[in-house]
Amino acid sequence: MYSLAVLVMILMSIVIFSGPIGFLLTSKKMWNYSKEKKALWIIRRILVAIIAAAGSLISLLLVFNSIPLGPKLLAMAGFSLNIFALKREFFRDK
Numbered sequence: 001m002y003s004l005a006v007l008v009m010i011l012m013s014i015v016i017f018s019g020p021i022g023f024l025l026t027s028k029k030m031w032n033y034s035k036e037k038k039a040l041w042i043i044r045r046i047l048v049a050i051i052a053a054a055g056s057l058i059s060l061l062l063v064f065n066s067i068p069l070g071p072k073l074l075a076m077a078g079f080s081l082n083i084f085a086l087k088r089e090f091f092r093d094k
Contacts, residue, residue: 011058011062012071012074014054014055014058015055015058015059015062015074015075015078016074016078018051018052018054018055018056018058018078018081018082019052019055019077019078019079019080019081019082019084019085020081021051022048022051022052022055022081022082022085022086022089023081023084023085023088025044025047025048025051025085025089026048026085026088026089026092030044031092045089048085048086048089049086049089051082051085052082052083052085052086052089055078055079055081055082056079056082056083058075058078059075059076059078059079059082060075060079062074062075063075063076063079
């Protein structure tokens with residue numbers, strides 16, 4: 001039972017924290033700072049894509065499973081923040 005609780009905690013942590021981390025990585029300050037250094041720019045973009053993809057997939061997994069409403073709402077919020085972070089990263093000008 002302990003390992004199941006740890007697994008659930010890890011999944012919920014990814015859902016909860018992936019959106020804000022992606023949101024912070026796409027902030028104007030981080031965007032301008034990494035724009036000066038090409039390697040940092042590429043690493044940041046890859047990191048945002050990986051974090052947002054993982055968070056979105058786990059969020060969708062939680063949304064479509066039969067779980068209580070509270071975790072579903074957290075998963076929907078995490079999914080929307082991840083999509084918003086991806087939009088800010090790859091479609092900033094549009």
